[in-house]
Amino acid sequence: MRQWRQANxxxxxxxxxxxxxxxxxxxxxxxxxxxxxxxxxxxxxxxTRENIRGTLEQMKDNIGYKMAEAKRxxxxxxxxxxxxxxxxxxxxxxxxxxxxxxxxxPKLRSTLETSxxxxxxxxxxxxxxxxxxxxxxxxxxxxxxKNRLFDLYHIRRIADKAWYREYPQEKYGVTMRWQxxxxxxxxxxxxxxxxxxxxxxxxxxxxxxxxxxxVRLADLFExxxxxxxxxxxxxxxxxxxxxxxxxxxxxxxxxxxDVWRAEEAGRLYIREELPGLPWKLTAVIPxxxxxxxxxxxxxxxxxxxxxxxxxxxxxxxFISRYFSRRVSKIVKVLDSFQEGEFDRRLHFKGRxxxxxISEALNEMGQHTGNLIQExxxxxxxxxxxxxxxxxxxxxxxxLYNTLSSISRLAKFGQTDKxxxxxxxxxxxxxxxxxxxxxxxxxxxxxxxxxxxxNIQQTKYEERLRILFDIQPEILPYTTVKLILQPFIENAxxxxxxxxxxxxxxxxxLEQGNVVFKIIDDGIGMDRGLIRQVLDPVQGQHVGYGIRxxxxxxxxxxxxxxxVEIESRPGMGTGVRIxxxxxSGDAAARAAAGEAS
Numbered sequence: 001m002r003q004w005r006q007a008n009x010x011x012x013x014x015x016x017x018x019x020x021x022x023x024x025x026x027x028x029x030x031x032x033x034x035x036x037x038x039x040x041x042x043x044x045x046x047x048t049r050e051n052i053r054g055t056l057e058q059m060k061d062n063i064g065y066k067m068a069e070a071k072r073x074x075x076x077x078x079x080x081x082x083x084x085x086x087x088x089x090x091x092x093x094x095x096x097x098x099x100x101x102x103x104x105x106p107k108l109r110s111t112l113e114t115s116x117x118x119x120x121x122x123x124x125x126x127x128x129x130x131x132x133x134x135x136x137x138x139x140x141x142x143x144x145x146k147n148r149l150f151d152l153y154h155i156r157r158i159a160d161k162a163w164y165r166e167y168p169q170e171k172y173g174v175t176m177r178w179q180x181x182x183x184x185x186x187x188x189x190x191x192x193x194x195x196x197x198x199x200x201x202x203x204x205x206x207x208x209x210x211x212x213x214x215v216r217l218a219d220l221f222e223x224x225x226x227x228x229x230x231x232x233x234x235x236x237x238x239x240x241x242x243x244x245x246x247x248x249x250x251x252x253x254x255x256x257x258d259v260w261r262a263e264e265a266g267r268l269y270i271r272e273e274l275p276g277l278p279w280k281l282t283a284v285i286p287x288x289x290x291x292x293x294x295x296x297x298x299x300x301x302x303x304x305x306x307x308x309x310x311x312x313x314x315x316x317x318f319i320s321r322y323f324s325r326r327v328s329k330i331v332k333v334l335d336s337f338q339e340g341e342f343d344r345r346l347h348f349k350g351r352x353x354x355x356x357i358s359e360a361l362n363e364m365g366q367h368t369g370n371l372i373q374e375x376x377x378x379x380x381x382x383x384x385x386x387x388x389x390x391x392x393x394x395x396x397x398x399l400y401n402t403l404s405s406i407s408r409l410a411k412f413g414q415t416d417k418x419x420x421x422x423x424x425x426x427x428x429x430x431x432x433x434x435x436x437x438x439x440x441x442x443x444x445x446x447x448x449x450x451x452x453x454n455i456q457q458t459k460y461e462e463r464l465r466i467l468f469d470i471q472p473e474i475l476p477y478t479t480v481k482l483i484l485q486p487f488i489e490n491a492x493x494x495x496x497x498x499x500x501x502x503x504x505x506x507x508x509l510e511q512g513n514v515v516f517k518i519i520d521d522g523i524g525m526d527r528g529l530i531r532q533v534l535d536p537v538q539g540q541h542v543g544y545g546i547r548x549x550x551x552x553x554x555x556x557x558x559x560x561x562x563v564e565i566e567s568r569p570g571m572g573t574g575v576r577i578x579x580x581x582x583s584g585d586a587a588a589r590a591a592a593g594e595a596s
Contacts, residue, residue, distance in 0.1 A: 020319055028308040032301050049268060052283055055228055056272045059235075060281060062223035067178070067192075067276055069117055070213045074176065074194045076111045077123070077211055083107055084198060087127050087208045096129045104152070105133065112148040120189075120214040121150035123196075126207065128154050141187040143216050155210060163193070170195055170205045178277050181212070188217045190277075221246045224281065232286040237279045245279055326354045333361055342369035402428075405459050417458045424454040439556070442507070442514060443475040449484040449505060456492055463500050464492070470507040474514050477581045480556050483549045487518040487575050490546060495522025495573060509581060513561075516577040524567045534565065546575075553579060 077083060086099045112121055120142045134151035135142070142149055158164045163181045176194040184191055196209030217237075226233040226248045234249040268285035329346060336344040342365040346358040402425055409418040428451040431444050446468070453466050484505065491503055506517040533546050550563040557580055567573035 023312075025309065025312055029305050032304050048285070048289065049270060052229055052268075052270055052285060053272070056270065056281055056283055059223045059228070060272055060274060063221060063274060063281075064276075066117060066215070066220050066222075069115055070119065070192045070215055071176065073111055073115050073119060073121070074192060074211050074213055076114070077107075077196060078173070078194060080107065081199065084196065084208060087125060087130070087196065088198060090127055090129050092129045096131070100130055100133070100152075104130065108150045108152070112150055115148060118143050118147045118216060118219055121148075122153065122212040122214070123150070124153045124155045124158055124210040124212070126155050126209060128156075141189075143187075143189065143214065158210065164210070167193065167195075170197060170207070172197070172199075172202070172205055184214065189214045190217055190220065191215070217246055224248050229283065229285065230289045232288060234284040236282045236284070237274070238282055239279055330354075330357060330361070333365075337361075337365060337368070342366070342372070402455060405455070409459075421455050421458045424451045424458070427451045428455070438480060439478050440481040441475070442477050442479050445479050445481060445484060446470060446475075446505075446507065448482065449488060452485045452488060456488070460492075465500070465502045467502075467504045468507075469504060471509055473509050474507050474581070477514050477583060479514060479579045480552050483553065483577055483579075484516060484518065486546060486549050487577075491518065491520040491522060491573070495520045495524075497521070497523040497570075512581050514579050514581045516579075518575040518577075519572065521572040524569045524571050524573050526567075526569055530565045530567060534563065549577070553577070 082103070086103050089096075089099060108121060108123065112119060130152075132153050134153060135149070137145065161181070163179060167177065168175055176192060178190055178192055180190050181193070182191075183189075192211075192213040192215070194211045194213075195205075195207050196211060197205040198208050199205065221237055224235050224237065224246060226235050229235070234247065236244050236248075237246040238244045267287060268283075268289075270283045270285070272281040272283075274281055326348060329348075333344050333346045336342075344365065345362050348354045348358045402421075406418060406421055406425070409421060428448055431440075431448045431451065450468070457464055457466070488503060488505075491501065495501060502521045504517075504519045506515075506519065508515050508517075534550060546563065546565075553562045561578050561580065564576040564578070565573065566576070
């Protein structure tokens with residue numbers, strides 16, 4: 001044996017596969033690709049970064065120009081000493097009217113007309129002898145109604161606003177702030193905030209008014225356009241917490257949280273400060289732009305790799321063909337095992353893992369086939385015994401309750417009711433016995449339930465109302481017998497809420513299944529009790545009859561079928577029973593298949 005092994009050296013299959021893969025494909029491809037990229041990508045990215053930074057500088061200058069235009073409008077009001085004199089006169093009547101109509105309003109109008117952009121000027125006055133002049137915009141964005149407009153308010157409208165109270169201390173000619181206030185964020189605006197001060201005392205610049213110039217973000221950041229850099233680029237104006245205010249990107253550029261994963265995606269990430277604004281201009285550049293100039297290197301790399309691959313494929317074809325044939329044989333045998341054909345056998349020459357696999361598969365097939373035969377017969381016998389045991393337990397449970405009712409009727413001498421109940425009981429058991437079969441037509445199961453309800457109707461009379469809502473299409477199918485009566489009995493025993501109860505029995509064909517529903521308007525139950533009924537804790541015996549039905553259905557048809565309960569205290573209970581829509585022959589085959 002030892003001499004035979006020496007004549008046939010052992011070489012693991014994994015070594016053969018990994019060695020051929022590394023030598024023929026991985027090593028040359030990785031070496032050439034890594035060398036080319038490490039030399040050129042760094043320098044090209046740096047050059048691209050500088051070009052893009054220059055474009056961002058131009059965008060920043062355009063933004064600064066639009067900001068300067070809004071500042072210029074505020075300067076015309078801030079440094080207008082005549083305007084300050086008008087705002088300091090606290091005289092009502094004709095004086096305030098004349099100051100408003102002949103100077104204040106014309107001044108605001110002429111100031112706005114010097115601007116070429118869309119501005120909304122709001123001036124808040126401390127002098128309440130001057131009237132408020134404003135428009136009612138009806139909840140709309142004023143800048144969508146008119147290009148340039150102004151409003152005049154009293155300062156008390158913003159006196160309690162946090163953004164007004166937190167405005168920084170005044171430095172003459174310097175203090176101003178760009179900030180989103182009030183509904184700016186909602187309508188996509190930003191406002192330039194600035195005081196109007198009393199310059200009579202330079203050491204104590206008192207506030208006599210407050211300026212708010214609102215500009216649309218779309219106008220302010222009009223120059224932020226991803227097309228100026230390239231397709232796939234994303235431009236953002238965002239705060240320090242990376243909340244995006246303005247995004248310019250094509251369909252392939254992405255937006256929102258995705259752009260912040262730039263490092264993960266190999267993209268270039270450039271930021272520029274925006275002086276005067278609490279935001280930063282960010283550019284996210286995709287790899288196809290940063291590597292645009294590396295196409296020549298990439299072309300040579302691809303040609304070399306293709307040449308290597310062509311040579312290696314010719315050699316690898318014959319090697320892989322040798323191994324693939326053996327693997328294909330193993331796969332075919334495994335497929336046969338999966339389909340239940342355990343008589344297939346496999347034989348290989350040589351001394352390697354394939355030989356060991358073939359021997360192991362042959363032994364496993366023979367052993368598994370023997371076990372399948374034994375287990376199959378055992379499971380069928382066990383399942384039939386469990387099913388018969390469970391069904392034998394439910395019939396005495398119903399019989400005991402019915403005989404108790406008959407006994408009470410006899411005791412009180414109600415012979416007519418007693419006769420009807422006995423006849424219905426006889427009909428019920430005639431259908432229940434059904435020649436000893438455990439699977440019966442749906443029509444017989446419904447007839448059983450009807451017979452049972454006739455018994456209960458005799459007992460409760462008008463206190464009980466029942467409705468059968470059955471689709472005729474389900475009648476030819478079969479079901480495990482005696483699955484409706486336990487739930488009706490349970491409702492009559494536990495669900496009473498007052499002196500009346502309504503029960504509805506529904507039968508439908510849904511997605512290849514027969515679905516029964518037993519719905520009552522009784523007292524209902526909580527989720528804890530439902531769990532105890534369907535999955536009882538050891539030592540508790542709640543809902544035996546219901547659980548019995550669920551177990552019989554699962555044993556016969558499989559775990560995907562059975563009983564579901566939905567209920568709320570005070571709102572009634574709904575029970576859903578699902579069985580497959582099978583005819584008599586199909587039901588027998590399904591039971592046999594589940595057993596196997």
